[in-house]
Amino acid sequence: MADADKVNWQTGKQEIIDINSLTNQFKRVDEYAVSPDGDKIAVLGQAEDDTFTAIVNGEKWPESFELAWYLRFTPHGHLICLARIDDMWTLVVDGKPWENRFEFIWNPQFAKNSPAIALAYKSEFEYGVVVDDKPWENRFQAMRDFTLSPDGKHTAATVQVEPLGEADVFKFFEGVWSVAVDGKAWDSKYINTWRPIFSPDNSSVAAEIRTDIADYSLSVDSRDWSQKYGCVWEPVFSPDGSKVVAPVRHEGAWRMAANGELIWKTRFSQLWKPQFAPGGKKLAAIGSVEFGRWTIVIDDRPWGQTFRDMVLEPVFSPDGNRAAAVVKDENRWTICADGKTWHQDFDMVWDPVFTADSARVLAKVEKDGKYHLAADGSLKMGGFDKFWDPVVEPDGNNLLLRYIEDGKYIREVKKVSDLLG
């Protein structure tokens, strides 16, 4: 969560609102949204006159819209939704629509280090990205996979840079796709490009590329790695920006590569989702050490326990010394931390959250239709109708809990030591 220092970390339990007062004003209500600081709960609803608007803590936005959806709080605490006004679409932020109108907008993205909001947009049947109400000047025939830089000042996307006739398979293989940064396409064209990402300092973009029917590689700022692979997955920059790391398929097995060189010795059945620890001292990924068995691999060393169904992205602790991930085996979900699996399993588990001192692992879990807070494998509190991910005070000892219980939306701050012992 951004702006954690603005959160009221005073311990105590506070009933914000009876949620019936939010829902009974509408004939139709969509999902709830809760602010990162826990102070606000909002719903998007359709009124009797069929217009849509949001209610925040019981207060309706002044404007209503022909259609609205995707009500979310940004990490900086702004409430947004996508809204149709006079048959055109725009973003509404805290009740105020942007000035620009578009044929369509979708897929809001939020910057890591600023309040910037970006969207994909369509105008005159062409596609681009709009950031904070400023659309790209150049638009493209097609666009996918847009991404926002950490500072919110730049955007990149996979774009189609040449027209392509119906079923023109030959031109497709000449390459009509590229990466556009801030609306300007790279000079290089590829058969495909996917998932561009920015470097931590916002200055570079790396993307997956396809250069022949079964030749794949990585490109950084339009400079392609000289090595070709059987396939590649999503790259990631090291925190200092010096390395681009990506899983690559090499001689029938998956290996980890950095700047075009293989860096891990182990040959995996599958390898994906690389993640650097804070500070960049460790590199983790999801790996399949043998067919049908999955685990987390850190610096080329797989955890001892493996899982049949699924392993999700590893999450590092704030000090970078620990890691945990959601795992699934025999259709039961749980958490594995540092290679040790929780004894309890659940109907669903959300991403693990470390306490500020990196000592404890928390997670929102679902069991028998109710939501709970679990810590290090045990249920600590819960039975909630709805529950949002716990928020840890960055340098303190407190935990923010946001939940709905008995029809009331509750914001509660508890001392970690009181809750977890």
Add this chain to the structure above:
Amino acid sequence: MAEVRGFDESKVDDAGLNESIKKLTPEKIQRVVQRVFNKESAARLQVYLNTCVHCGLCAEACHTYVSRDHDPRFAPVSKVRDTIWELIKNKGKVEPEKIKDMARIAFTECGACRRCSMYCPFGIDIAYLILVMRRICNLLGVVPKYLQDTTNSHAATMNQMWVHQDEWIDTLQWQEEEAQFEMPNVRIPLDKEGADVMYSVIAPEPKILAQLLGNMAQIMTVAGIDWTMPATDGWDNSNMAMYSGDFEVMGRVEKLHWETAARLKVKKVVMGECGHAFRGAVYDGPRWLGWQYPPIPMVHAIEFYYDLLKSGRIKVKEKYKEHVTVQDPCNTVRGRGLGHKLRYVIDQLCENFTDIDPRFEHNYCCGAGGGTINCGPPWKPTRMRSTRVKAEQFERTGAGVIITPCHNCHSGIEDIVGHYGLGMHVKFINEIMVDVMEKPEDMG
């Protein structure tokens, strides 16, 4: 039954084959063949080829062979002999023109339906051998144009019909409004994290059959299912790259599909009425990615409807009166054993059902599967020549409606009905269910 006269398959004008082979050299062919034989398919391929005793018992199983008056060139064993065996015999030393012939056989004369495997005394997966041939063709760039275009769409858009991201969302919102004319409280929840079910479909639904989405919204609402659909790529569960031999694109599409389900925190994925998509999402895709099983349970529409009816979540107000028969899709009935559940669903929904013969896993392929229908208009006469037995099968039932819980079957059988003048209609289960189900008064 109608014949396709004056049509020479070897002279079909398909640039995907005819133009592509001009770029080939014998050396490139040999290099690709050796790669596939030695590095990708070695053990399984050798076992199958060493096991076959050339008995020909597979022949009678093939709709292509039977429909073409038992022409031995169309027996499965002949298709393997003229493709993979020849490449092995020659160690990949063949001329480009020969690759074109092999591509035609592999892509247009076999639906990868696996009926022949049931009749093989050793259970050899002959369709696998044909798919190995397609893999070689893919790496050589020799793929029927329209099938390749579908794969290109998968690669660029993650769906098979070049559907833009806004078109997907817009169509769902439009279909939600359409469905609300029938039931005012219908919703199509988009990107709802934590829903029980993610419903996934293939791209023809938003592109040309959008009413199926509105129908499903009504069914989900009446059944009280907590469901969602993704608002980003990953919603298309189909995979023609699986059939064109582009396994890298196949894997990429499936990876995104399962990542999307995991992102939305759903407990299971229900997929619409498609057969090849089921195969791609449950078998071929996950295994190429390293999953032994789908990472999140996936339920085909047939099983989903069965559960809704069996549990009483959907009740039938008045059964469908038309005389119906059924198509058993290869990938869900032969491949998954859903034939009995399919008939339970039909019995619950329809009052006048005549079963097909042969049926269940013995049913004939519709001739559109395995990517053959995606080979496009140039090859429609080939499909029609290969499906006479299918037309005769339907005609014998005397039914007026053919229920086809599969998109490929649906389109292929519509072609058969038209070509052979059967005078029948083709329907998805979804279309019948939404007409006959009981809609509680408080829902509209």
